[in-house]
Amino acid sequence: MNEITSAIQLIPLQHYIILSVTLFSIGMMGVLFRRNIIAILMCLELMFNSANLLLAAFSAYHSDPSGQVFVFFIMIVAAAEVAVGLSIVVMMKRNVESVDINLLNRLKW
Amino acid sequence: MVEQIPNINLAWLVPAFPLLGFLVTGLANRKLKHNQAGIIASAMVLLSFLVSVVLFFILRASGQNEATVTLFNWISISGMNIPFALLIDHLSLTMMLIVTGVGALIHIYSIGYMHDDERVNSFFAQMNLFTFSMLLLVMGANYLVLFIGWEGVGLCSYLLIGFWFKNPEYNYAARKAFVMNRIGDLGFILGIILLFFTFKTVTFSEIFVQASGFQVGAPVITLITILLLVGAVGKSAQIPLFTWLPDAMAGPTPVSALIHAATMVTAGIYMIARSSILYNLAPLTLNIIIVIGLATAIIAALIGLKQNDIKKVLAYSTVSQLGYMFLALGLGAYSAGVFHVTTHSFFKALLFLGAGSVIHAMGGEQDIRKMGGLRKKMPLTYFTFLAATLAISGIPPFSGFFSKDLILSKAFEHSIILYILALGGALITCFYMFRLLYLVFFGEQRLAGAHPHEAPKVMTIPLIILSVLSVFGGFLNIPSLFNGDSEFITFLQTAVVSKASEELSHSTEIGLILGSLLLLGLVIFLAYRTFVSKSIIPAKDGEPMPFFSKLIANRFYIDEMYTTVFEKPFGYLSDFFYNKVENSLLDPVVDEIGFTTSRVGTLLRKLQQGNMSFYLFAMVAGILLFIIFILIV
Secondary structure, three states, X not given: OHHHHHHHOOOOHHHHHXXXXXXXHHHHHHHHHOOEHHHHHXXXXXXXXXXXXXXXXXXXXXXXXXXXXXXXXXXXXXXXXXHHHHHHHHHHHHHHOXXXXXXXXXXXO | OOOOOOOHHHHHHHHHHHHHHHHHHHHOOOOOOOXXXXXXXXXXXXXXXXXXXXXXXXXXXXXXXXEEEEEEEEEEEOOEEEEEEEEEEXXXXXXXXXXXXXXXXXXXXXXXXXXXXXXXXXXHHHXXXXXXXXXXXXXXXXXHHHHHHHHHHHHHHHHHHOOOOOOHHHHHHHHHHHHHHHHHXXXXXXXXXXXXXXXXXXXXXXXXXXXXXXXXXXXHHHHHHHHHHHHHHHHOXXXXXXXXXXXXXXXXXXXXXXXXXXXXXXXXXXXXXXXHHXXXXXXXXXXXXXXXXXXXXXXXHHHHOOOOEHHHHHHHHHHHXXXXXXXXXXXXXXXXXXXXXXXXXXXXXXXXHHHHHHHHHOOOOOEHHHOOOHHHHOHHHHHHHHHHHHHHHOOOOOHHHHHHHHHHHHHHHHOHHHHHHHHHHHHHHHHHHHXXXXXXXXXXXXXXXXXXXXXXXXXXXXXXXXXXXXXHHHHHHOOHHHOOOOHHHHHHOOOOOOOOOOOOOHHHHHHHHHHHHHHHHHHHHHHHHHHHHOOOOOOOOOOOXXXXXXXXXXXXXXHHHHHHHHHHHHHHHHHHHHHHHHHHHHHHHHHHHHHHHHHHHHHXXXXXXXXXXXXXXXXXXXXXXXXXXXXXX
């Protein structure tokens, strides 16, 4: 455990933060500008995991393992969420023969 | 602490029976066959009457003068505790016996009278509701319970005046009665509020105990009594609020008999008699009552002289008799007033029921100019009507003689002018009653094609019972002059505190009675000569008349005056507010608010198109704004 922690601490904290912010921004831009629902889901995962990365990094620097435990929980919940999201995609594909989210405005009716 | 009288709790049954009757006949309105509602309703009132009689004997056997039956705690907030309680004492027992006794007879009579009406079931439901409210009114042990009954009878009066609601004029009469009563009720409720502020309670017994701490003529007591008087004036149709009662004759005749003669209109007198302790502390109010009562008695009697509608004559006579009761109250002779209420309820109910019988026989005709000669066709109605006429005119030994003579002698004790005026009113009463009797029952039949016939038994039996009461009702209170011991007055004395007054000497009294009898005889003879020997029929509508007759025939233009002074300006004001304020000011503003909202909505609608990317963008923008906000602040 200590070896991993010290390995993580080899890289300065700022680098983790910059990486996370970059990943998060990429994810956010993807969510905002992509129209393919699968791409949007992937971008969501990206945002998730940027947060996870940051949690792991901070946890190492604080020598507090609960942050890393938390990451595991998030990954499990994210897996469940992806299952739901993908099944929505499948249903959408079956119903409207497309994965373009702009077609979802039909749900309004 | 007064010990509980056994079985006095039966009292709740008295109002419960009519309420049950109302619920049954009211809810099963469509299910009940003809006549069933009438029989149920009459039976309920009769049962109430029997319970009242039982209560009377229970109270007498217990040797106590009053009992309070608390049904439940009605309002209980800090500092304010109002139980829903019934008070059984000699005054309320008297009123209960009148309401249920006369009420039962009128209910039975109505079975025959309303037989052919299509809404007969509703009629009986409303009559029972009325009886229930009236019983609450007279049995309530505090002003608030009294007030429920007070409003209840007002409502029933409105419903029953407008019973034949297909006629717009009847509806107008019903509304008029309601509005006029409302004016009085406003005074009444203000009086109750002031009572509560002054005494911190509305229960009769507690108020009357505390009242002894006030001086005679204390301003707050005077104000309370005047406010209560306003209520009584409205309900008991005194000047200036009396014009609704003659119009109230639009209702079916049994309604006029029960509500607008025997019971409801006497509620004001009951209320003042009940508050006698307060009124004794307010000599100013008593003087106002004397003026109101006497003015009403005389003016209504004068108007009665020239009325040609059989029910209108009786209505004005009711107003006039109520004036006498007020006179008695004003003189501090409350028990004399209540005694006149009692005898009046007998003979006036009888007069109205007799009039109903006549109207029934004449096929709905109410104009006495078209009647005549009914004496031979309807002997039973004639004799009962005659008994009631003699009673109301104050001919001994009929009941009206005793009660009216009592009031007149009290007036004489007060001042001779009062006596002369009151006697004048009594003579006018005698004249118009005999005018009515002669025009209806004597002479030749004037309406061609009518075949008058005696009413069925269900209608005549109540007439007979009431006529017995009208003839002998006066013996309840035989004055000492005739070796009696004024039983009725003594009976009431425990509940009503009349002002002490020295008795007139017997020789003075005999003189007064003989004098008034002589005048009455003269008046009857005059009426006989005018309407039977010379057989003068009152002029048709629109024929020219001498000034004074015209004034009287047009009811002193009081209705017209109210129209000009109150109704018209109110109408103009309403028009102004409707046209100028509502239509040109308020409406456009309200409309503009609506239109603007709708326009903004049309704009915002464009955002809600189901465009997911836009929603996501809005969400992210929102979060960003939120974060920025947090960082800055």
